[in-house]
Amino acid sequence: MTAADRVRALVDAVGEVDEGARAGAVARWDALAKPPGSLGRVEAVGARLAAMAGEEVPPVPASPGLIVCAADHGVHAQGVTPWPQAITTAMVEVIADGKASCSALARTVGASVVTLDVGCAVEPRPREGLTSARVAAGTADLSVGPAMTADEVVLAVLAGATAAGQMLDDGVDLLVLGDMGLSNTTASAALIAAFTGASAEEVTGAGAGADADTLARKQSIVRGAVGRLPSGAAPLEVLAAVGGLEHAALVGAILVGAGRRVPVLLDGVITDAAALCAAALAPACVGYMIAGHLSTEPGAGVALRHLELDALLDLDLRLGEGTGALLAVPIVQAAARALAETALISELTPG
Ligand SMILES: O=C(O)c1ccc[n+]([C@@H]2O[C@H](COP(=O)([O-])O)[C@@H](O)[C@H]2O)c1
Numbered sequence: 001m002t003a004a005d006r007v008r009a010l011v012d013a014v015g016e017v018d019e020g021a022r023a024g025a026v027a028r029w030d031a032l033a034k035p036p037g038s039l040g041r042v043e044a045v046g047a048r049l050a051a052m053a054g055e056e057v058p059p060v061p062a063s064p065g066l067i068v069c070a071a072d073h074g075v076h077a078q079g080v081t082p083w084p085q086a087i088t089t090a091m092v093e094v095i096a097d098g099k100a101s102c103s104a105l106a107r108t109v110g111a112s113v114v115t116l117d118v119g120c121a122v123e124p125r126p127r128e129g130l131t132s133a134r135v136a137a138g139t140a141d142l143s144v145g146p147a148m149t150a151d152e153v154v155l156a157v158l159a160g161a162t163a164a165g166q167m168l169d170d171g172v173d174l175l176v177l178g179d180m181g182l183s184n185t186t187a188s189a190a191l192i193a194a195f196t197g198a199s200a201e202e203v204t205g206a207g208a209g210a211d212a213d214t215l216a217r218k219q220s221i222v223r224g225a226v227g228r229l230p231s232g233a234a235p236l237e238v239l240a241a242v243g244g245l246e247h248a249a250l251v252g253a254i255l256v257g258a259g260r261r262v263p264v265l266l267d268g269v270i271t272d273a274a275a276l277c278a279a280a281l282a283p284a285c286v287g288y289m290i291a292g293h294l295s296t297e298p299g300a301g302v303a304l305r306h307l308e309l310d311a312l313l314d315l316d317l318r319l320g321e322g323t324g325a326l327l328a329v330p331i332v333q334a335a336a337r338a339l340a341e342t343a344l345i346s347e348l349t350p351g
């Protein structure tokens with residue numbers, strides 16, 4: 001099987017969620033010892049978990065696992081971020097060592113962490129907690145030509161798929177997505193514009209601290225790159241033209257989670273951009289996505305509206321690393337637990 005065939009198999013493995021199980025869960029929520037609808041959107045999360053699992057009372061996710069997909073971007077050379085590119089590798093090492101913000105949040109919610117280097121410009125030093133699946137030393141500059149070759153995209157998708165598959169084999173039952181990569185809010189904005197049809201202005205934000213001049217430069221780069229896309233470009237062609245290696249790895253992770261009927265928790269604008277690509281490849285995989293939070297990056301809201309996903313949290317986060325998704329883990333777990341463990345209204349013995 002060629003690498004491209006293996007990606008096709010990942011896409012083909014994604015099945016529709018079970019609408020019957022969802023309807024059963026909705027009916028069960030209404031029969032529990034509480035006023036109907038009183039757990040608000042938590043009830044919708046529970047019903048969606050039922051649809052994903054194909055069971056009216058879905059299992060409570062007990063083993064969340066975070067995969068942080070990391071890579072660098074050639075467009076960094078255009079001055080789209082105030083941060084040096086070397087910070088990507090430095091942060092990858094910090095995440096693998098358990099000393100990043102996401103590490104603290106992962107410990108808070110009991111999530112395991114895998115840090116996946118699919119293409120940092122400078123190779124991180126080997127350490128426990130770091131998986132090396134380097135496809136290239138960063139992408140090419142998307143402002144002057146395609147960021148990746150077709151082969152690179154496929155290899156990065158498979159790298160994310162393999163890492164996520166390993167996590168699921170190890171017992172992870174809630175796949176939490178995160179990213180690390182300086183300049184990746186530019187690539188994310190371009191992906192979101194390409195997949196939703198929104199303008200560069202609507203989807204481009206300040207990222208990790210762009211000033212007004214830098215933001216204007218980012219917008220113009222996004223406009224130009226999206227404008228050069230051939231009309232009717234296939235999802236993987238769009239990804240190759242304007243995306244990043246970490247976006248591609250995230251697409252692979254999403255396809256594997258959805259293909260194995262495991263809930264996939266999205267984080268900020270980078271994972272939202274990858275989610276659009278995964279949805280373009282396999283529309284049914286949206287049924288397995290849960291939007292952990294709404295990033296302050298404007299493209300995040302545009303992407304989630306396109307996917308018709310409601311973010312669970314809105315805390316003004318704009319960090320990445322999976323931090324917003326991790327914070328949403330207890331809500332997902334609570335939704336399944338309340339659905340399973342609350343008494344029925346018919347069991348009440350008033351007076
Ligand atoms: O998750 C988000 O929505 C988010 C929003 C702004 C910035 N980030 C993080 O900041 C880095 C990209 O920012 P920038 O300005 O270099 O494109 C990258 O490492 C992301 O994880 C992440």
Ligand SMILES: Cc1cc2nc[nH]c2cc1C
Pocket residue numbers: 083087091179180181208319320321
């Ligand atoms: C320090 C730093 C940490 C990050 N974590 C995710 N993106 C980041 C960007 C920067 C700059």
